[in-house]
Amino acid sequence: MSVLSGPWSMTRAKSFFYLAVAFWKRQIRRAVGLGRRDEGGVARFLENYAPEGMAPLTLQRELGLQQLGGCIQCGLCEAVGNQPADRVAAYSRAIAMSADAAAVLGAAPTTPAICPAGVPLQVARPAPEPPTP
């Protein structure tokens, strides 16, 4: 195995020893039925990151972000729509995470007919809060 290649030394042997201990500890805990608890799964992950704004994206959201990538910052939507719409595509760059961007994007307009790239601005609207389990 490639992880075993390279020069060996006492420090490396020590490091490997700790990894081996961790491995067997894990196997024993699995055998006595504690494996799943250690794994934590999606619950631990969300507990880690959702409070910091890094919630999972839905497929729909990801596709929306991809479509917003068509925006070329021509600013015509703002001129026609009487709204600061030209910032929608720009501010939505961070919509995946930033609450500050969401605060600005709350009222993203629908795309005016003038958009040369046909970018669906409305997809930048923040998603409604997911129901808490």
Next chain:
Amino acid sequence: MSAVTVIGAGLAGTVAAARLVHLGVPVRLIHDRPGVTPMHGGGWLLGLETLAGVPAARMDEVLAFLEGGLPELALTDGPFDLLDTDGVVREVDVAPASHAAGASLPPGSAAVDLLGLGHPFAEMCKGFKTLAIDWPTWPGAFGRSYAAAAQRLEDDATGLDALAEALRAALARQPAPGLLLPPVLGLTAVEARRARLQAAVGVPVAEALGTVPSTPGLRLWRALADWRARLAPGLTLVEGRVTALDLKSRSLLVGHDRHPFDALILATGGPIPGGLTSAGSVTEPLLGLRITPELACDWQRSVRPDRPYDADLFRAGVAVDAAFRPTRHDGRPVDRRLFAVGDLVAGVDAVADRCGSGLAILSGFIAAEAAAAAVQGKEAP
């Protein structure tokens, strides 16, 4: 006889459709989204010399046709040196009257900074005095563009008087022999507004050209829509995107509607509206037409470091013959009744040539005549 179909209603597509209607050929014009038309800066640099072999007499005919079709813009023959909203000098052949007036502003004129809008105009116009006023018809409109302001003036009937009032007050404090405004004087009947404003403030008034987001471009876009409206009943407008196109059966699909055609003019534009796409290599997505110059997969090699924007890549487009028919490798047309016009055509780089309008107008005009001849059975062998 079924119609000639034009795909794309930008400058080239609209000129082609208009010419066909004038020649008595029914036209179907398919319109999806506006492409680069609304980014037009206002000054027309016709650059027709890039198209060799077009006799001068023809050119005058083409221009007269254009001015007749777009009376809204009040096009005035130059040449002029005009400033745009970034304070950059643009050399143009023809310009709408409100911009053209900028060429004859007296020395010592002031550039008007509309405070609160997103861009400081006067600061960018070196060599002008500065006159700063609040944008009176839109209090608190911080960060808006000139194009948005023009839309606002278009919607607000009292806006011009308020603007005149504010300018008069500013001139009383700080006299100037002339005023250069950013392009904010509405989207239609601009020249009339400019004349009214000039009369109200008592000194010559002119507008600068636009940069993106461009007021003059929005005006052109509206003027083209008006032109199309005047072309009915000869012209049928279809809104939507072409989803399938078959040359053999001479028909195309827009959504679920099938439209037959006798001849087809592609005016689908360059990369911005998607007339050309750049996934993998540069391709023409509707028919997969031949693109020249052929680009190596390693595009960046064609770029000279000292002229970063001047590369083969930007002249890539559909290869055409003298009648703007897309050609095969052997130089023969793909189809006698298929034409490609405007930004889609190879060999022209609107940015390096400083304006794409000349090619759009001329190619639309010539292709329309060839298409008309073809469907009327008068085509050359």
Next chain:
Amino acid sequence: MSEYDLIVIGGGVNGAGIARDAAQRGLKVVVFEQKDPGAGTSGASSGMIHGGIRYLEKDRDVTRHSCEDSGFIQAMAPHLLFRIPFLFPVTAWTRKAKTLLELAFVLFQTYDQFQPLKRGKRSAKLTRDEAFQLEPGLAPDIVGAVTTDEWAVNVFRLCILTLLDAQAHGAEIQLRHKVERFLKDAHGRVIGVEVRDLKTGFTREVRGRVVFNATGPWAGTLAKQAGAKVPLRPGKGIHLVYDRRFVNYAIIASAVDGREVFLEPYGQETWIGTTDDDYYGDPAEVQAHHDEVAYLIQAVETVFPRIRDYRLVRAFAGVRPTLARYGPSESDLSRAHQVFDHEAEGVPGLMSMGGGKLAAYRFMAEEATDAIVRKLGLEAKCQTHRTFLPGGEETPDPATLAAEAGIDQYAAARMIHRHGSVARRIVERIRQNPLERRILCVCEPVTEAEAKHCIEHEWVSTLEDLRRRTHCGAGPCQGARCARRASWLLAAWQGGGEKLAEEHLERFVAARFREQAPVLKYQGLPQLELTRWALRKGDR
């Protein structure tokens, strides 16, 4: 008689870190940077302040150390750092997929022991369904995933703030100064350098008791000029930058040759990194190549199949100053660093640093400064881990600051990310001149006030410098809406007119295009058309 105790050559993270440390310890320091802080290797890195998980199977003490230092950097400048959760999905391509997943989890669990040192989060193991729940874009043929936690930093700001702090402690910072040659005394001792001010073209001699060569990939050639040796095997690495953040979690993938690459949410962008190839050209001329771009995209495609649908904006390239060792393939070369005292080779007075990684920059600077201080016969302890970088003392609340400045909350949040508490000074500017709240760069966004603040206080001399400090012109449109205006602001501050502004713009356009060209075929052409149109030259 020496003018300076220490002459630092190079203003990347290493040079800046050493200058800050030495200045804090009371040395008289001058820094010469030939271009701009972070313009070389530092700014072309992945921006990761990681804890060295890869050392767990070689030397776990290195891991402990890295995590500790990651914690220090967070404490120094909390506003500059942001968290990146990592997903390591395993595809069912081998029969050992489940075993591989289990082994990876054991490795990540072991790493968890060190996570508290850097405010890290515990790892988790996800079933296939759970992985899709978190990232629906993953490839359908995965068997599961394991997760871990790392930090990333705004590298350009890190360099600038480190230098600003060095300056605050008395160091002199000289940008666009190129070292032409070393000055030696009769005994062959390096006693200073001859530097050329690239803005004026004049050279001058500067003397120092120690000259430190922290020039990264240039270290070998520079040391050679003094007759010393820094054995490097430079490696080229490129990163791809997408227009926006479309994943919230980084995803690790394997390339065709088995190397690990990653898709990473970086602030409001998404990056793919990185390649590693030998590079023997001029580090200043390094540029991404289209087949390297294809290599990275292919690798990420195996775990994130829709990657080709997103728009690429640019690709940047850099050269790693990897220490040379004969034989192993590029990636296996240790990123470890080494401080060279060239006295051993008969060139006293000159020291160099080779190797190294961003995450360990503070520690490496400490080690180098310890050696310098020893050499000078002084005794002074490192304080860099206990002192803030400018703006690090406090992170203001975006909503409050936005209300004070009359800008929107998002613009305020981005400004605070770059400036920390110094953002208050920028808001003060806006209070004095409300028009400066105009948004200069829409994509980022950047206010005029912030741009002017950086131009006036952070040694900005080109538009590229301004981009590095503020991201102005770094967004999807690459300057279409802001570069012209920014060139005027900069030219006005420098006392120049239209011509100077035009020159600034031209150079910016060339530099941007260099990074755009290799990725244009990935949905980049429409934007380039508009940007070219907006930034085209005038007719005078």
